Amino acid sequence: MEDTIAAIATSVGVSAINIIKVSGSKAIEITNSIFKGKDLSKVNPFTINYGFIMENEEKIDEVLVSVFKAPKSYTGEDVIEINTHGGIACTNKILELLLTHGCRLAQPGEFLKRAFLNGKRDLLEAESISDLIEAKTSKARKMAMQGATGELSKMIKELREKLVTIISNIEVNIDYPEYDDAIVYTNELLDKNILEIKESLSKILEESEKGKIIKDGINVGIVGKPNVGKSSLLNRLLNEEKAIVTDIEGTTRDIVEGKIVINGITLNLIDTAGIRETDNLVEQIGVNKSKEIIEKADLIVAMFDSSRKLSEEDKEIIESIKDKKTITLINKTDLKQEIDLSMFKKEDIIEISIKNDEGINKLLDKIKEKFNLNEIDTSDYTYLSNSRQISIVKNCVSLSEEIYEANKNKVEVDLIQIDIQRLWEMLGELIGITYKEEFIDEMFKRFCLGK
Ligand SMILES: Nc1nc2c(ncn2[C@@H]2O[C@H](COP(=O)(O)OP(=O)(O)OP(=O)(O)O)[C@@H](O)[C@H]2O)c(=O)[nH]1
Ligand SMILES: [Mg+2]
Numbered sequence: 001m002e003d004t005i006a007a008i009a010t011s012v013g014v015s016a017i018n019i020i021k022v023s024g025s026k027a028i029e030i031t032n033s034i035f036k037g038k039d040l041s042k043v044n045p046f047t048i049n050y051g052f053i054m055e056n057e058e059k060i061d062e063v064l065v066s067v068f069k070a071p072k073s074y075t076g077e078d079v080i081e082i083n084t085h086g087g088i089a090c091t092n093k094i095l096e097l098l099l100t101h102g103c104r105l106a107q108p109g110e111f112l113k114r115a116f117l118n119g120k121r122d123l124l125e126a127e128s129i130s131d132l133i134e135a136k137t138s139k140a141r142k143m144a145m146q147g148a149t150g151e152l153s154k155m156i157k158e159l160r161e162k163l164v165t166i167i168s169n170i171e172v173n174i175d176y177p178e179y180d181d182a183i184v185y186t187n188e189l190l191d192k193n194i195l196e197i198k199e200s201l202s203k204i205l206e207e208s209e210k211g212k213i214i215k216d217g218i219n220v221g222i223v224g225k226p227n228v229g230k231s232s233l234l235n236r237l238l239n240e241e242k243a244i245v246t247d248i249e250g251t252t253r254d255i256v257e258g259k260i261v262i263n264g265i266t267l268n269l270i271d272t273a274g275i276r277e278t279d280n281l282v283e284q285i286g287v288n289k290s291k292e293i294i295e296k297a298d299l300i301v302a303m304f305d306s307s308r309k310l311s312e313e314d315k316e317i318i319e320s321i322k323d324k325k326t327i328t329l330i331n332k333t334d335l336k337q338e339i340d341l342s343m344f345k346k347e348d349i350i351e352i353s354i355k356n357d358e359g360i361n362k363l364l365d366k367i368k369e370k371f372n373l374n375e376i377d378t379s380d381y382t383y384l385s386n387s388r389q390i391s392i393v394k395n396c397v398s399l400s401e402e403i404y405e406a407n408k409n410k411v412e413v414d415l416i417q418i419d420i421q422r423l424w425e426m427l428g429e430l431i432g433i434t435y436k437e438e439f440i441d442e443m444f445k446r447f448c449l450g451k
Contacts, residue, residue: 035065224275299327
């Protein structure tokens with residue numbers, strides 16, 4: 001039999017009320033043994049009961065105890081929620097009493113894991129709950145809420161149903177070729193069905209990439225050679241003196257980060273060490289980090305100094321970012337212009353002067369334009385938002401493309417059926433219908449205690 005688990009569900013600190021959750025077949029019995037009030041084993045389920053938590057004859061706290069009976073509870077098991085008065089000592093004492101009376105301390109995410117294993121939540125919903133807890137902007141919160149209420153799961157389930165219909169029809173054709181009233185699945189008939197599924201999957205993928213932006217924000221790497229004004233830009237955007245600014249080349253040695261929110265989307269701004277050849281070990285490590293940022297960032301803001309001619313270093317930087325989404329900033333336009341701009345496309349560059357506070361809004365507008373931030377709206381889309389989900393959908397999209405192509409090339413329908421079945425399984429993995437034990441353990445451990 002599963003252990004009965006307990007944990008404090010609220011963040012422990014001084015607050016008016018804390019909640020302790022208990023779940024498992026002995027939840028009611030164990031709580032009853034430390035509760036003075038009505039007999040909890042006899043009260044109606046879904047009631048809130050007033051009383052005291054007792055240690056022998058001593059009243060520990062005046063509490064409200066909610067009783068939920070399996071299977072109609074959050075975890076699908078018997079669940080008790082004890083509302084205690086806030087205060088670390090009091091809440092901890094009650095938890096301790098539950099543990100000494102037979103509960104085990106829940107692991108992080110264990111309540112949600114049980115909800116999942118008992119079919120109360122599917123994997124997408126569970127992951128969205130984690131996103132909901134971590135949501136930092138209101139757009140991220142709205143998006144997570146849609147996931148948590150199962151909108152996306154519904155779409156995936158519908159796609160799986162369509163696949164099952166196709167699979168079963170093909171099976172009938174193979175097993176009972178003499179059946180007159182079964183639809184004979186030809187390549188022509190499959191074509192329309194597969195196309196529809198392929199397009200739905202591509203749409204989910206496309207929207208999910210936006211979802212990732214909503215949830216994690218956009219990582220913006222500010223790069224350039226030393227002294228072009230990268231740290232000055234970071235400070236200006238953050239409106240604080242976060243990074244050290246001097247006229248000495250190589251001032252920034254490590255990455256400096258800060259966040260701003262535009263159109264409800266978080267920009268993770270990353271100021272980097274100026275890229276140049278150097279013998280200084282510390283600076284060299286910084287330069288290597290800058291190069292890593294170039295690889296990882298969603299957007300590169302490449303800065304150049306308008307008052308100096310383009311150097312070899314500048315050219316190397318231009319070369320290293322040529323495949324990245326980039327905005328080119330020509331800074332220090334308040335000084336006499338020496339830079340030759342002919343190697344940039346005019347429409348790609350933004351001229352700014354941080355000193356005179358000119359051009360900053362043009363930069364922000366360009367970012368909005370590059371990521372269509374004015375069009376991102378959580379109410380219109382149902383997003384997948386984490387990399388596990390996105391990578392599965394990517395695989396599903398490419399498999400659906402293969403199936404579509406094979407079908408176009410008149411590969412026998414019963415051979416195509418194997419891949420259709422695989423697609424159906426992959427979508428099952430996405431919502432957690434088919435899953436690996438270790439994956440589930442890992443996934444739920446990422447939740448906070450008491451969830
Ligand atoms: N005239 C002028 N000076 C600027 C402008 N922006 C920055 N500076 C100056 O340029 C110098 C270098 O600025 P930083 O922001 O430290 O440059 P950086 O790119 O971070 O340099 P490293 O950290 O060494 O790579 C400082 O003296 C700034 O005050 C500008 O728009 N006009
Ligand atoms: Mg700097």
